[in-house]
Amino acid sequence: QKEVEQNSGPLSVPEGAIASLNCTYSDRGSQSFFWYRQYSGKSPELIMSIYSNGDKEDGRFTAQLNKASQYVSLLIRDSQPSDSATYLCAVSGGGTSYGKLTFGQGTILTVHP
Amino acid sequence: GAVVSQHPSWVICKSGTSVKIECRSLDFQATTMFWYRQFPKQSLMLMATSNEGSKATYEQGVEKDKFLINHASLTLSTLTVTSAHPEDSSFYICSADQGLAGPDTQYFGPGTRLTVL
Numbered sequence: 001q002k003e004v005e006q007n008s009g010p011l012s013v014p015e016g017a018i019a020s021l022n023c024t025y026s027d028r029g030s031q032s033f034f035w036y037r038q039y040s041g042k043s044p045e046l047i048m049s050i051y052s053n054g055d056k057e058d059g060r061f062t063a064q065l066n067k068a069s070q071y072v073s074l075l076i077r078d079s080q081p082s083d084s085a086t087y088l089c090a091v092s093g094g095g096t097s098y099g100k101l102t103f104g105q106g107t108i109l110t111v112h113p
Numbered sequence: 114g115a116v117v118s119q120h121p122s123w124v125i126c127k128s129g130t131s132v133k134i135e136c137r138s139l140d141f142q143a144t145t146m147f148w149y150r151q152f153p154k155q156s157l158m159l160m161a162t163s164n165e166g167s168k169a170t171y172e173q174g175v176e177k178d179k180f181l182i183n184h185a186s187l188t189l190s191t192l193t194v195t196s197a198h199p200e201d202s203s204f205y206i207c208s209a210d211q212g213l214a215g216p217d218t219q220y221f222g223p224g225t226r227l228t229v230l
Contacts, residue, residue, distance in 0.1 A: 031216065031217070032215065032216050032217040032218075034217075034218070036221075042223070042224070043206045043221040043222060043223050043224040044157065044206075044221050045216065045221070046219075046220060046221075047128075049214065049215045049216055049218055051216065088157070090154060092216070092217035098211065099145060099162070099217055100147070100159055100162065101147070101157075101159065101208075101217065101219060102159075103156045103157045103158075104156060105155070105156045106156050
């Protein structure tokens with residue numbers, strides 16, 4: 001069974017700090033990795049996608065992927081109160097699950113002023 | 114680009130009735146759309162993969178006769194919850210792969226909140 005694990009939190013950081021969100025996955029055949037942000041009562045919004053080992057930066061967000069360790073993370077620099085949300089890690093594998101996303105349970109992030 | 118809409122945004126119905134939810138890709142064509150369900154304080158669970166012009170593929174444990182999916186065009190997929198019961202109350206979200214971003218990149222609709230009385 002394919003699993004994606006996240007620390008449910010809540011993770012609380014002060015405004016301006018770096019928030020670090022982590023995710024591990026069980027399927028070594030996974031090829032695509034995503035971070036989505038979900039505000040309460042809303043649907044997920046794509047933040048980052050990453051496909052190869054290493055870091056990928058987009059503005060205040062950096063995704064890190066380590067396929068050997070089956071680990072993907074998201075760093076949010078200069079955290080803002082508007083970043084307070086649930087962050088969902090999603091993984092897509094190859095084979096019969098191609099195209100399907102498996103989500104982690106999400107990490108609740110709170111950025112306090 | 115990559116806008117996905119859903120209608121209705123919320124619906125309240127009586128137990129035993131059927132509810133249809135529409136999912137549209139507004140600025141792109143989507144051969145494949147996905148339907149998810151999310152219960153309060155839980156993550157998204159994939160229900161089925163909707164394929165244009167063919168039958169949907171349901172995930173294990175999802176009743177295909179209860180959750181009818183039709184993908185009649187490249188921009189529209191519908192989910193019909195038949196004979197809805199209170200336990201079907203949930204947040205239903207569709208998504209589509211625009212095909213222009215990286216592999217497997219899905220963009221989500223705003224969701225439909227279903228309450229069955």
